[in-house]
Amino acid sequence: MSGVYQLIGAEASYYTGKVRAYLRYKGIPFEEVLSTRAVYKTVILPRTGVSFIPVLVSPDDVVVQDTSEILDFLEARFPEPPVYPPTPLQRLVAYLFELYADEWLVLPAMHYRWNFPEDNWEFVLLEFGGSLHPELPREGQRAAGEKAVKPFNGALPFLGVTERTRAAVEAWTLELWAQLGAHFAHHPFLLGTRPSLGDFALLGPLYAHLYRDPYPGRLLRERAPAVAAWVERMNAPRPRSGAFLPDDVVPDTLLPILRRMFAEQLPVLIDTAERTAAYTAEHPGGEIPRVIGFHEFRLGDVTEQRAVFPYAVWMFQRALDCYQSLVGADRARADAFLDACGGRAAMQYHVPRRVRRAHNRLVPA
Numbered sequence: 001m002s003g004v005y006q007l008i009g010a011e012a013s014y015y016t017g018k019v020r021a022y023l024r025y026k027g028i029p030f031e032e033v034l035s036t037r038a039v040y041k042t043v044i045l046p047r048t049g050v051s052f053i054p055v056l057v058s059p060d061d062v063v064v065q066d067t068s069e070i071l072d073f074l075e076a077r078f079p080e081p082p083v084y085p086p087t088p089l090q091r092l093v094a095y096l097f098e099l100y101a102d103e104w105l106v107l108p109a110m111h112y113r114w115n116f117p118e119d120n121w122e123f124v125l126l127e128f129g130g131s132l133h134p135e136l137p138r139e140g141q142r143a144a145g146e147k148a149v150k151p152f153n154g155a156l157p158f159l160g161v162t163e164r165t166r167a168a169v170e171a172w173t174l175e176l177w178a179q180l181g182a183h184f185a186h187h188p189f190l191l192g193t194r195p196s197l198g199d200f201a202l203l204g205p206l207y208a209h210l211y212r213d214p215y216p217g218r219l220l221r222e223r224a225p226a227v228a229a230w231v232e233r234m235n236a237p238r239p240r241s242g243a244f245l246p247d248d249v250v251p252d253t254l255l256p257i258l259r260r261m262f263a264e265q266l267p268v269l270i271d272t273a274e275r276t277a278a279y280t281a282e283h284p285g286g287e288i289p290r291v292i293g294f295h296e297f298r299l300g301d302v303t304e305q306r307a308v309f310p311y312a313v314w315m316f317q318r319a320l321d322c323y324q325s326l327v328g329a330d331r332a333r334a335d336a337f338l339d340a341c342g343g344r345a346a347m348q349y350h351v352p353r354r355v356r357r358a359h360n361r362l363v364p365a
Contacts, residue, residue, distance in 0.1 A: 003059025005030040008039060012127040014109060015067045015102075016054040017207040018200045021234050022071055025195060025241070026078050037132045050360045065360045067204075068098065068318065071197065081241050083197050087248035088330040089337055090191050095319040096258060097190060097198025101205060103312045104265045107299075108173040109209035111161045112216035114153050119215035124149060160297055160306030168300040173210075176257065177224035183253035184226040188233060190254065193242025195234060203234045248333075255341050262343035268297045268306075269316045270349055276310040277353035280364040288355060288362040311362055313355050323347045 007023060007030050009016030023030045033039060035053045044055055048065040056064045056073070064070045075084060085091045113120060126138070129145030136144065156162070161169060189195045190202070210216040211231045221228045245251070272295075279292045291307045324347070326334050338344035354365035 005059060006033050006057040007054055008033045008035050008044060008057065009054035010035050010131040011212065012124070012131065012208055013053050014106065014204045014208050018067045018204040019054050019056065019070050021203050022074065022083065022200045024237060026074070028074065028078055034131055034134060036134060048360050066357065068315065069357070071200065081194060083195060083200065085191060085196055085244050088326050089248045089250055089334055090244055092322050092334055093191065093250050093254065094196040094198040095322045096261065098201040099315050099319050100261045100265060101201035103315050104261070105205040107159055107161055108169055109205035110156055110159055111166065111169045113209050113213050114156060115166065116215040120213050123214050158291065158307040160304045162304055165299055165302050165304045168302040171300060174223060177220065177227050179256050181224045181226040183251060184230045186253065187251060191250065192245040194244055196244070199234060203231065207231050207235065250337065258341040258343065262341055262346055264299060266343065266346040269312055270346065271295050272308050272310065273313045273316065273351045275308050276313050276355065280353050288364070310355065313351060314357060314362060317351060317354060320347060320349065320351065
């Protein structure tokens with residue numbers, strides 16, 4: 001579809017960076033529209049029914065909200081060069097990294113943004129206030145920012161980011177950066193010299209929160225310069241287009257990351273699916289709330305409570321469907337790979353009650 005697309009979002013937004021980098025990489029003509037208070041009132045809320053960014057508006061006036069649906073929508077219109085790998089194992093790994101980045105890396109992203117106010121506070125207030133009210137002077141933007149950040153600042157306990165888990169989150173983040181750094185020392189992107197769906201998802205937390213915010217940005221450049229360099233490659237005005245690794249190869253350097261994902265995130269996803277199924281059985285026919293109680297999770301050697309987020313089931317289904325559609329030799333190869341990172345049993349799970357997105361809200365399928 002020719003014409004100029006609109007990307008409504010903000011630099012400080014976790015998910016806007018995922019779509020922005022994709023549009024640049026694909027060479028899709030677009031203009032970025034700041035998500036001001038006026039834009040929320042006149043476009044975002046009336047056109048999507050929800051107050052989330054980013055939002056994509058196509059030249060033929062199709063409005064898409066949710067980054068996974070945005071990339072699916074654009075990939076169908078602009079299939080070359082593909083960012084969803086055409087080979088089965090690489091495609092599965094790309095979906096797993098999307099799931100990990102979108103739904104689990106929010107823990108370190110939110111911790112490092114909100115738990116270091118002495119370094120981040122002024123920057124974040126002006127980012128939020130300036131995005132909502134660019135017309136105001138600096139003090140007005142700061143006041144608007146103080147009001148806007150309250151829901152985000154108070155979300156940490158719902159994610160399971162508490163004093164009890166703080167040290168575990170920080171140790172995990174440094175471990176993840178070291179593992180990614182070891183990988184990017186040999187490969188420009190996750191699966192070769194071309195970015196995949198997994199790269200664009202990973203950019204969300206690593207750019208908006210962990211690269212741009214003052215405290216984690218300094219830490220990232222100091223402790224993981226190869227990861228900082230990857231962020232800069234992903235955000236290049238004209239990112240280079242290479243190729244995925246031949247023969248459906250997945251580098252061994254990604255295995256440690258996936259092992260930890262399967263050990264810590266997948267039990268949470270499976271329990272979320274079970275609790276969501278129970279909720280929909282008790283509340284048939286309606287919209288599923290964003291939070292349905294609390295459950296226990298483990299991070300490193302620490303256990304804590306966090307909210308149950310049913311939306312994660314929809315994201316989990318994407319990866320499960322990718323794996324469970326494989327047959328024959330492709331399935332056997334995927335099983336051998338999953339055995340190496342402890343994930344085969346989790347990926348053979350069948351969601352007891354599937355969910356879907358309808359008018360940007362989660363409902364039973």
